[in-house]
Structures are given as structure tokens and as C-alpha cells.
Amino acid sequence: MEPSASPELLPGTLYLLILRTLSRGPLHGYAIAKRIKEASRDGLEIEDGSLYPALNRMLVKGWLAAAWGISENHRKARFYRLTPEGRRQLEKETGEFARMVRAIQLVMRTV
Amino acid sequence: MAFWREAARRLGHLGRRSRFERELEDEVQFHIESRADELEREGVPRAESILRAQREFGSSLRAREDTRSAWQFRWLEDLSSDLHYAARVFRRNPSFALTAICCLALGIGANTTIFSVAMEVLFSQPSCRDPRSLAQISFGSGDWIPMTQYRFLRDAHVFEGVAGINIQMVTYWTDGDTSYKLAATRLTEDFFQVTGVPLAMGRPIQKGDVDVTVLTDGFWRRHLGADPNVLGRKLVLSGRVFTVIGVLPRGHRTLVGFGFMPDLFVPTDPGEVMVYARLPEGMSHQAARARLESLCREMDRAVPDANRKWAKGVGVSGVGGLERLLHSGSGFSMMPVAAFFGMLMVVVGLVLLIACANVSSLLLARSFSRSQELAIRFSLGGGRGRIVRQLLAESLLLAGCGTVGGLLLDVFLTRLISGMRLPMQWFEFTIQPDWRLLTYSIGIAAAVTLAVGLTPAIKGTRAGIGLALKNRDGRDGGRRWSLRNALVVGQLALSLVLLSGGLLFIRNLSHATRLNLGFDTAHTVWATFGEQRCTPERFHTLTEAALARLRALPGVEAASLARGVAAAMPIWASGDVRADTSRHATRITYNMNSVGMDYFRTMRIPILRGRDFLERDRPGAPAVAILNENLARLLFGNADPVGHTVLLPGGEEVRIAGVARNSKYSLLWEENALAVYRPYAQNTLNQSPLVSFLVRANGSPEPLVHAVNTTLAALDPAAGVQTKTMHDALQPLLLPSRAGAAVFGAMSLLGLALASIGLYGVLLYAVSRRIREIGIRVALGATPAKVLAMVAGESARLVAAGAAIGLFVAVFAVRPLSMFLVPEVRATDPANFLAVACGLALVAALATLAPTLRALRVDPATALRHE
Numbered sequence: 008m009e010p011s012a013s014p015e016l017l018p019g020t021l022y023l024l025i026l027r028t029l030s031r032g033p034l035h036g037y038a039i040a041k042r043i044k045e046a047s048r049d050g051l052e053i054e055d056g057s058l059y060p061a062l063n064r065m066l067v068k069g070w071l072a073a074a075w076g077i078s079e080n081h082r083k084a085r086f087y088r089l090t091p092e093g094r095r096q097l098e099k100e101t102g103e104f105a106r107m108v109r110a111i112q113l114v115m116r117t118v
Numbered sequence: 119m120a121f122w123r124e125a126a127r128r129l130g131h132l133g134r135r136s137r138f139e140r141e142l143e144d145e146v147q148f149h150i151e152s153r154a155d156e157l158e159r160e161g162v163p164r165a166e167s168i169l170r171a172q173r174e175f176g177s178s179l180r181a182r183e184d185t186r187s188a189w190q191f192r193w194l195e196d197l198s199s200d201l202h203y204a205a206r207v208f209r210r211n212p213s214f215a216l217t218a219i220c221c222l223a224l225g226i227g228a229n230t231t232i233f234s235v236a237m238e239v240l241f242s243q244p245s246c247r248d249p250r251s252l253a254q255i256s257f258g259s260g261d262w263i264p265m266t267q268y269r270f271l272r273d274a275h276v277f278e279g280v281a282g283i284n285i286q287m288v289t290y291w292t293d294g295d296t297s298y299k300l301a302a303t304r305l306t307e308d309f310f311q312v313t314g315v316p317l318a319m320g321r322p323i324q325k326g327d328v329d330v331t332v333l334t335d336g337f338w339r340r341h342l343g344a345d346p347n348v349l350g351r352k353l354v355l356s357g358r359v360f361t362v363i364g365v366l367p368r369g370h371r372t373l374v375g376f377g378f379m380p381d382l383f384v385p386t387d388p389g390e391v392m393v394y395a396r397l398p399e400g401m402s403h404q405a406a407r408a409r410l411e412s413l414c415r416e417m418d419r420a421v422p423d424a425n426r427k428w429a430k431g432v433g434v435s436g437v438g439g440l441e442r443l444l445h446s447g448s449g450f451s452m453m454p455v456a457a458f459f460g461m462l463m464v465v466v467g468l469v470l471l472i473a474c475a476n477v478s479s480l481l482l483a484r485s486f487s488r489s490q491e492l493a494i495r496f497s498l499g500g501g502r503g504r505i506v507r508q509l510l511a512e513s514l515l516l517a518g519c520g521t522v523g524g525l526l527l528d529v530f531l532t533r534l535i536s537g538m539r540l541p542m543q544w545f546e547f548t549i550q551p552d553w554r555l556l557t558y559s560i561g562i563a564a565a566v567t568l569a570v571g572l573t574p575a576i577k578g579t580r581a582g583i584g585l586a587l588k589n590r591d592g593r594d595g596g597r598r599w600s601l602r603n604a605l606v607v608g609q610l611a612l613s614l615v616l617l618s619g620g621l622l623f624i625r626n627l628s629h630a631t632r633l634n635l636g637f638d639t640a641h642t643v644w645a646t647f648g649e650q651r652c653t654p655e656r657f658h659t660l661t662e663a664a665l666a667r668l669r670a671l672p673g674v675e676a677a678s679l680a681r682g683v684a685a686a687m688p689i690w691a692s693g694d695v696r697a698d699t700s701r702h703a704t705r706i707t708y709n710m711n712s713v714g715m716d717y718f719r720t721m722r723i724p725i726l727r728g729r730d731f732l733e734r735d736r737p738g739a740p741a742v743a744i745l746n747e748n749l750a751r752l753l754f755g756n757a758d759p760v761g762h763t764v765l766l767p768g769g770e771e772v773r774i775a776g777v778a779r780n781s782k783y784s785l786l787w788e789e790n791a792l793a794v795y796r797p798y799a800q801n802t803l804n805q806s807p808l809v810s811f812l813v814r815a816n817g818s819p820e821p822l823v824h825a826v827n828t829t830l831a832a833l834d835p836a837a838g839v840q841t842k843t844m845h846d847a848l849q850p851l852l853l854p855s856r857a858g859a860a861v862f863g864a865m866s867l868l869g870l871a872l873a874s875i876g877l878y879g880v881l882l883y884a885v886s887r888r889i890r891e892i893g894i895r896v897a898l899g900a901t902p903a904k905v906l907a908m909v910a911g912e913s914a915r916l917v918a919a920g921a922a923i924g925l926f927v928a929v930f931a932v933r934p935l936s937m938f939l940v941p942e943v944r945a946t947d948p949a950n951f952l953a954v955a956c957g958l959a960l961v962a963a964l965a966t967l968a969p970t971l972r973a974l975r976v977d978p979a980t981a982l983r984h985e
Contacts, residue, residue: 035148036145036148036149037148037149037152037153040149054176055149055174055175055176055181056175056176056177056178056180056181056184057181057184059142059145059146059181059182059184059185060181060184060185060187060188062185063185063188063189064188066127066188067124067127067128067131067188067189068120068124069120069123069124069127075141078148078152080152080155082148082151082152083144083148084145084148084152085141085144085145085148
């Protein structure tokens with residue numbers, strides 16, 4: 008298999024990306040992957056194989072809720088949306104992430 | 119919190135696993151198709167786009183596996199597989215599993231049964247609307263409130279509602295030509311409205327109702343044949359006609375609690391009442407007390423009483439649970455009963471401990487013989503924690519099955535107890551399994567799991583791989599061995615403690631059955647006679663006539679009458695008493711009785727000093743009294759009290775005519791009780807037209823019962839009469855002794871059986887592990903006597919250690935039991951301990967028999983080939 012063009016995601020950031028993507032409204036799995044890819048201008052690509060385990064782990068944690076609906080291409084699809092708990096988690100993780108990025112940048116600049 | 123919600127979601131997932139699989143499949147399919155659609159829009163042919171989308175998605179199998187694992191409930195699934203494995207292990211060895219489960223079921227069953235009974239007797243909630251906002255209130259230092267003060271309280275409207283009951287009332291129900299004595303609780307007319315006591319049929323008593331009655335389920339079943347058309351039926355109660363308007367449901371629990379159950383309720387003027395108040399929403403007991411106190415101060419001004427300050431001793435207490443138990447303001451303390459149940463809980467706790475030790479010992483032996491299996495699991499990479507968990511799952515399964523078995527036993531036994539007619543009239547218990555029992559049994563199961571399994575699991579896995587694989591002859595098992603020995607010694611010690619108590623209770627019962635009450639019970643007939651609608655003068659004439667006719671009956675040696683009857687219907691009073699030789703009054707509680715002439719002769723209570731009551735002790739003559747020895751000694755020391763005067767609580771001064779020998783007044787085990795007898799003719803205290811006739815027979819009292827009954831009934835058809843032999847009437851007194859002997863005796867036998875099974879198991883196991891050694895010894899010339907000495911010696915060491923520890927503990931442990939025993943049985947009696955130790959040794963010898971025979975049958979040739 009050819010090496011992936013997109014960089015490895017930092018651990019834990021997948022949850023953050025999914026939470027952020029869903030903060031504007033419910034989406035199905037395929038749309039989440041596509042939205043992340045487009046928003047990062049193809050810079051980040053989620054492996055399809057790891058998307059569904061991640062979504063399910065977030066369901067277990069209660070950050071997301073899922074319901075079946077009809078997709079834009081008229082197929083039955085499972086839509087995920089943020090729960091209030093998921094919204095809180097998004098706020099928390101966003102803050103932590105920003106702090107970490109700033110810290111890494113500081114190190115990169117000074118050292 | 120988050121953890122539990124997560125656990126709940128995972129748990130929910132377990133139930134919809136197959137749907138989850140289907141949906142995941144659909145979802146992956148949708149993902150691939152959406153991608154294929156997109157590729158197709160970009161110009162890729164359909165067939166190829168699907169293939170490409172599938173390739174991009176990668177292994178859908180792996181994705182699904184990962185997704186599934188996101189939901190996995192690791193420990194629950196582990197636990198279920200551990201339990202499955204444990205169940206398989208037990209199926210392979212059913213006799214082991216059955217023994218262990220039976221041991222535990224007996225221990226747990228005994229435990230939960232006593233728990234259920236104790237909960238019902240002591241802590242049950244009354245059947246009424248919202249018992250939490252209902253409270254019993256007392257003031258004027260007592261629970262009994264006269265109607266004047268009750269009405270004042272009711273009309274003050276400080277609470278949402280108040281109601282009063284008088285449970286001490288007796289009525290006579292005339293049915294054809296027989297009359298029955300019934301407990302008729304009298305209540306104020308708004309009782310049912312305030313308390314919200316539910317009915318099974320009919321309607322409750324309401325304001326303005328007269329001559330109506332609500333029946334209890336028990337009376338309706340026993341006396342009216344559970345007649346479904348009972349509503350509207352007329353009952354003649356003490357000569358008045360009452361209409362039945364309602365029946366209480368089965369399993370009704372009265373506000374008074376503790377199993378008290380009258381026959382019926384009537385709205386007749388109660389005279390004085392125990393008061394219940396419905397507190398307004400959210401009012402605390404403290405706030406209620408404050409309100410009541412200020413009202414009582416008002417009461418002291420508006421409706422004062424010379425002898426009682428209403429604002430004194432104001433109390434508000436709950437109508438269920440611990441609060442009611444601690445209240446006991448009516449002078450009737452439940453503490454001895456609570457202590458009795460506390461003792462029983464300790465006893466069944468010990469039995470359970472013995473049972474746990476048995477199972478633990480069995481598991482130890484097994485974990486030892488399973489060391490091979492464990493070693494293999496270790497070497498295959500099983501972590502110690504994982505294996506400990508596996509072994510604990512086995513004890514969990516045992517404890518679970520044992521608990522279920524125990525609960526079945528519990529339900530069976532409590533059914534039996536609920537259906538039992540107690541020898542006490544007007545008490546019945548409805549014991550049903552409830553959430554408290556469930557919580558308790560879950561707690562027990564958890565405790566048993568740990569008690570039984572933790573030590574074997576930790577000990578069994580300590581050796582690790584190397585040792586366990588090498589260890590084939592079990593010679594290094596010495597340490598585990600000694601742990602099992604310690605368990606057996608502990609069991610023997612505990613069972614000895616139980617046996618000591620059990621024997622005390624059994625001896626107590628045999629003493630109690632003789633009813634050595636200080637008066638004669640073998641030749642006396644007791645009849646209660648009540649006529650509630652006649653004047654005191656007429657009642658006096660009636661009793662005089664009755665006595666004359668009774669004395670004239672053939673076979674009657676003496677007859678007398680009395681207000682109360684010692685032990686069966688005692689009257690207690692309390693207050694300040696002062697002797698003329700002393701300047702200080704003494705506050706005492708004493709038995710109070712007014713007795714007719716010949717009372718002491720009829721009851722066979724000797725007058726030790728002075729004289730009996732005589733014809734001249736009539737109204738108008740100087741007031742006299744007879745004291746019992748205890749009171750005479752308390753007031754006058756060793757001086758002769760005859761001729762001195764005593765000031766009684768009512769302010770009445772009486773001259774001491776004589777001193778009577780001590781007897782029992784209410785309980786078999788009471789000692790040092792005080793008593794005052796007054797002549798019935800001078801009785802000014804009680805105006806209630808109810809009296810007891812006591813008739814002494816020349817021979818057996820049974821033939822006289824009928825004659826006495828008809829004589830009294832013929833005197834006045836409206837009177838209520840109930841006649842029994844004294845012996846029968848006193849049977850309720852034996853109830854505590856019987857219950858104690860039955861429960862304690864049964865439990866100590868169960869403990870002994872379990873402990874001897876434990877001893878047997880350990881010895882047999884020791885022999886089976888030493889067969890090779892025994893074989894070598896026999897081959898080298900050891901005689902059967904030597905072999906016998908070896909096994910029996912082992913047993914003797916264990917028993918001696920157990921007995922020594924047990925005796926040491928028992929000497930202290932049985933001491934508090936003396937409060938439940940008649941004075942003739944001393945808790946510290948050395949003969950008792952000796953008998954128990956001998957009994958234990960005998961049973962231990964029996965348990966040693968089989969292992970010894972097994973050792974003696976060892977054939978050296980076979981034994982050497984063994985293993």
C-alpha cells in the first residue's frame with residue numbers, strides 16, 4: 008500500500024474533529040469524513056476503517072446520539088448529532104487543543 | 119456518574135447486539151455506495167466505482183470488529199464467561215457443588231429468616247396513608263390522654279388532623295349462647311379519615327357513626343367464616359347491637375405495631391386515648407413538638423389536671439421503624455424483644471460463619487488438588503489477577519445459588535410463621551419478602567462470596583507456575599493444610615459457643631414449663647367476668663352472688679376474685695411511695711392488685727408475716743394493704759412492716775396488714791419485682807366493671823372449667839365470661855422461652871452439624887493425601903493401633919484446640935443471655951459447659967470414625983502404587 012499523503016492525526020484529535028464537524032448539525036458517517044477532508048483542503052483524511060469505531064466509542068461515552076434518516080441521495084443513512092454532553096466535551100477539548108498547539112509552536116520557535 | 123451512565127449504555131447494547139450488527143452492515147454499505155456515487159459523478163463507470171470505493175474503505179471486517187469492540191463490556195463479558203466456566207466445573211463435580219450450596223443455603227436461610235422476622239416484628243411500617251407524615255404524640259409525661267384534653271387538642275387545629283385510639287379495651291361478643299372475649303380497639307370517629315387506613319371491603323367509620331364496627335381480617339375469617347355478605351350483619355357486643363360496615367384487608371398492620379391485632383374497631387367513647395396526628399406537609403417532628411408544647415401550656419390553663427402538667431414530657435415520634443421502637447412511652451418497652459432479636463441475629467451470623475468456613479475449607483482443598491490446572495493456566499500466560507477472578511467467580515456462583523436456596527427456605531419458613539396461631543391472643547404477623555430482604559440477601563451473598571472464596575483464591579494462586587507444576591505429591595501443602603485446620607478449629611469453637619447458649623435455652627424451657635411462678639397454677643381455674651352496662655352497685659351484688667355460687671360448686675376448695683391476675687393480666691403502676699419510717703419518698707414501679715378474701719389461699723401464696731385480708735377490711739374501715747417481700751424489704755429493711763403505714767401514689771395512706779411471699783407478676787425471668795395488694799372491697803382505683811374469678815379445685819381443674827363458666831353465665835346473660843384453666847391461660851408466658859429454645863437449639867444443632875461435617879472433610883482429606891505415607895508406615899511395620907492413633911490424634915488435637923477456644927469464648931459470650939433465662943438456670947453454670955464439651959467430643963468422635971476406618975483399610979501394596 009502506498010504511504011498516505013495526509014499526515015498521521017495527533018492522537019485524540021479525531022474525536023475533536025468529529026465533534027467540531029457535528030457542531031453545525033447532524034451528519035451521517037460518510038458526510039463527516041468528507042466534510043473533514045474538504046475543510047482541511049485535503050490536508051486531513053480520516054481512514055474509513057477508523058471512523059466507525061471512533062463514532063461508536065463516542066456513542067458509548069454519550070457525546071453523540073444516532074438516528075436513522077434519509078440521506079440527500081435518498082438512501083437510508085445513520086445520522087449522528089451532538090448531545091449536550093458532547094457539546095461540553097467539544098468546548099473542553101477545543102481549549103485544550105489550542106493550548107497544546109500554542110505550546111508546541113513556542114517550542115518549535117525557540118529551540 | 120459518567121461511568122455508570124456509560125455502563126448503562128453498554129448494558130443496553132448487550133440486549134440489541136444482533137440489531138447492531140445489521141445496522142453496522144447497512145451503515146458500511148451506505149458509506150461505500152455514497153463514495154461510489156461520487157466516483158460515478160466524476161466519470162468512473164459504475165462497476166469500477168464500487169470496487170474502488172470498497173478498496174478505499176479497506177477491510178470492512180476489521181472496521182466492524184473494531185466498532186464492535188467499542189461497545190464491549192469487558193468485565194461483564196469476562197464475568198459471564200467466568201460464571202459459565204465455573205458452572206461447567208461444578209457440573210463435573212456435582213457432589214462438591216451440592217454440599218457447598220446446601221451448607222450455604224442453610225446458613226443464609228437461617229440468617230434471612232431471622233432477619234425477616236425481626237424486621238416485621240420490630241420495624242414494620244403500619245398500613246396507613248403516608249406513614250411518614252403521621253406521628254404519635256404524647257404530653258403530660260404519658261401516651262394516654264383523657265378525652266377532655268384530646269378534644270381541646272383536636273379543636274385547636276394545630277395539625278392537619280388528630281385521631282385517638284384505645285387499644286386496651288375488651289368486649290364480649292355473644293353469639294348464640296356462647297360469649298367470646300374480643301379485643302375491641304375503640305377509636306375517635308375521625309380515626310380512619312386522619313390515618314387513611316385502607317379497607318378490603320365496606321366503608322370506614324365516619325363522623326357521626328354510632329354502633330358500627332370495622333372488623334379485622336383475622337376475626338372475619340376465624341369467627342365469621344370469611345362470610346362475603348358480612349356487611350350489614352349485626353353483632354351483639356357487651357349487650358349492644360353493632361352493625362358491621364367494613365373489613366380490613368389481610369396483612370393489615372396496626373399503628374401500634376409489633377404484631378398487635380385486635381378483633382374489631384368501634385367508635386365508642388374510648389375514655390382515654392393514644393393520640394396520632396397528621397402533620398402538615400413538610401412539618402418536621404421538631405416543629406410539631408414546638409407547636410404542641412405551646413398548645414400544652416395553654417391546655418394547662420384551660421383544662422388543667424391536678425396530677426398532670428400537660429406541658430411536661432411532650433413528645434412527637436414516628437409511627438414506624440426505629441422511632442416507634444425507641445418510643446415505648448406506654449410503659450411497655452420493646453427493648454427486651456429487640457435484644458432478643460439482636461441475640462438471634464448474632465446466633466444465625468455465627469451459623470453462617472461456620473457454613474462459610476466449611477465451604478471455604480472445601481474450596482481450599484479443591485484449589486490444592488487443582489494446582490495442576492492452575493499451573494497450566496499460569497504457564498499459558500494467565501495473569502494471577504485473572505485466575506483469582508476466575509476462582510472468585512466460582513465462589514460467587516456458590517454464594518448466589520446458596521442465597522437463592524436460602525431465600526426459598528426463608529419464604530417457606532416465614533409463610534409457616536405467618537400462618538401460625540400464636541398462643542398470644544391478638545397478635546399476628548404477616549411476613550412478606552420485601553426490598554429490605556432483597557438488599558440484605560444481596561449483601562449477604564457478596565459477603566459470603568468474599569468470606570468463602572478470597573482466601574482459597576489467593577492462597578491457591580500464590581505458588582505460581584514453577585512450584586505448582588513440580589508439586590505432584592503435595593508435600594509442600596503444609597501451610598494450606600494448617601489454614602484448613604485453623605478453619606476447623608474456628609468452626610468447632612463457634613459451634614461450642616452456640617451449643618452452650620442452646621443448652622441454656624433448652625434447660626430454661628424445661629424449667630419454664632414447670633411454671634414455677636410463686637403461686638399454684640396446677641389446680642386453679644381463671645374466669646374473666648365483665649358486665650359493662652350495669653351500675654357499680656349491681657355489679658357488686660353480681661360478684662357477691664357469683665362467689666357464693668362458685669364456692670358451693672362440688673370440687674371447689676376455695677374461690678376468690680381479683681382485679682388483675684399475675685402473669686396473665688398484670689396491672690402495673692408507678693409513682694412515689696413513702697413509708698412512715700422514712701422521710702423520703704421512693705419512686706417505684708410496682709405490680710398493683712386488688713384481691714378478694716381467700717385470694718392468697720386460692721393462689722397458694724403464703725402470707726409470711728401479719729395477716730390475710732379479712733371480712734372487716736371493708737369500705738369505711740381503715741385502709742390496709744399487703745406488700746410482697748421485695749417491697750417490704752425495700753421500704754422497711756429487715757424491720758417488721760406490719761402495723762406501719764405507707765403513703766401510696768394516689769395520696770392514700772394504708773396500714774400494712776401483712777407480707778406475702780414473692781411471686782412472678784408478668785415475666786418468667788423477672789426478679790425483684792415489687793407488689794402491693796389491696797382488699798377488693800376497699801378498691802377505689804378502678805371503676806371498670808371487669809373482674810377475674812379464681813377458683814381452686816380439689817383435684818384436676820379441667821372438669822371445673824365448664825361448671826364455672828355456666829355458673830357465671832347464668833348469673834347475667836348480658837355479661838361476658840371467659841373461663842380457662844390457669845395453666846392454659848399462662849401459656850403465652852412460655853412463648854419467649856419456647857421461641858428461644860427452638861431457635862437457639864435448632865441453630866446450635868445446625869452449627870454443630872456443619873462443624874462436624876467440616877471436621878470430617880478435613881480428616882478424610884488428610885487421610886487421602888497421606889495414603890502413601892500410611893502405606894509405607896504399615897509396610898515398615900506400623901500396627902493398626904499406630905495408624906488409628908495417627909488419625910484420631912489429629913482429630914483430638916483439632917477438637918481440643920476448638921473446645922478450649924470455644925469454652926474460653928463461651929464463658930463470656932453466654933453471660934448476657936441470663937436476661938432471657940429464669941433465675942434457676944445460671945448462665946455461668948460449669949455443668950452446662952461440661953455437658954456441651956462432652957457433646958462436642960462425642961460428635962467429633964463420630965466424625966472421626968469414617969476417616970479412621972479409611973486409614974485402617976490402607977493396603978500397603980496398593981498405597982505404594984498410589985500416584
